[in-house]
Amino acid sequence: MGVSMDQVLDDLVAESRVLQALVAGLDDTGIAAATPAEGWSIRDQLTHLAYFDETATLAATDPEAFRREAAALAGRGDDFPDQVAAEHAGLGAGAVRDWFARARTALVDTFRGIEPRTRLPWYGPDMSALSSVTARLMETWAHGQDVADALGILREPTDRLRHVAHLGVRTAGFAFTLNGRPVPDTPVRVELDAPSGARWEWGPADAADRVTGPALDFCLTVTQRRHVSDTALQVTGPVATEWISIAQAFAGTPGPGRAPGAVPPAGGRT
Known part of the structure; x- marks a missing residue:
């Protein structure tokens, strides 16, 4: 695509702000609302992003420590994302928002100083630092879609x-x-x-x-x-x-996808 690290990071920041605006007014009850992802609440969507932002930052700053932690996590079974969500199910809305903000800021600050072609470990094949940031943007947009669907909000699509x-x-x-x-x-x-x-x-x-x-x-x-x-x-x-x-743009085991008609067409208030 011929994009720079700064361009992707700037777009990641912009996408992060859209998600943060969606959840800014949620209380503890609101953040526990179910999303179209079976068994996942809005809280789970955000803690998933925060947790894997932190592991992406670890992969960039201490690859060997990341490999050890990734091996331990993988040893818990293919459902480790569900386990991570369950472990943070007690967090209140404010704590969830703060964690996501801290983890995202740390990730962006870390990757600003990395050569885009640097190879970094991940939960599948190694990837370039630029691809890692692009994957974080994809994850933010995708999990943000689940949050928007749960809230009945239409996000304006952009060229991001x-x-x-x-x-x-x-x-x-x-x-x-x-x-x-x-x-x-x-x-x-x-x-x-x-x-x-x-x-x-x-x-x-x-x-x-x-x-x-x-x-x-x-x-x-x-x-x-x-x-x-x-x-x-x-x-x-x-x-x-x-x-x-x-088709599956995210790492991990084959996703179940969504059944036809399982999610209403994108709509609702902006």
């Missing part, structure tokens, strides 16, 4: 979605591997209409397999916040169809 879309395209092969399927050789063309009206494109222009439509709908699909049938995406070809059915 390009980071999420790019990660969604880049992880296509990862999604096949994660689901125990061979990575196809067939190229897929992705053409998305950005919120600004721009056209974002990936893949060969003459590819028969294609995914086209609104960038927002693509991002909702690859972060598994909407089933593709509940979007305006047009998917053509067997490889594109298989990919979009398992």
Whole structure:
């Protein structure tokens, strides 16, 4: 994409502020409200982000310590994100907001001084520092979608979605591997209409397999916040169809996704 570390971090800060504004007025009852992610409250969405912000910062500052902690966490089973959420279920709204703010500020300050191509450990393959920050932005937007859906609030889409879309395209092969399927050789063309009206494109222009439509709908699909049938995406070809059915821009075990119609179309108050 040709973006700098500062550009991605600036967009991460902007996305963080959107989420913080969503939860700024919640009391202890409000922050315990259920979200579309089964079994997860708004609190769980925020503590998940704060916890993994802290581990991302640790990966950047002390890779060996991160590897030890990641191995211990993985040893607790594939449901360790649920375990992390459960461990912080007693936090009040103010404590949750403060933790998220501290962890996010520390992460941004740490990554400002890192060379973008630096390889850092994570819970799957190592990734570049720039990819790590992009993943934090994707996670913030995706978990923020769950919070917005829980509150019935429509977030105005912005061209910050390009980071999420790019990660969604880049992880296509990862999604096949994660689901125990061979990575196809067939190229897929992705053409998305950005919120600004721009056209974002990936893949060969003459590819028969294609995914086209609104960038927002693509991002909702690859972060598994909407089933593709509940979007305006047009998917053509067997490889594109298989990919979009398992697309997953986030690390970890294969996500369950959302059933058709499980989440109402994005709407509500702004």
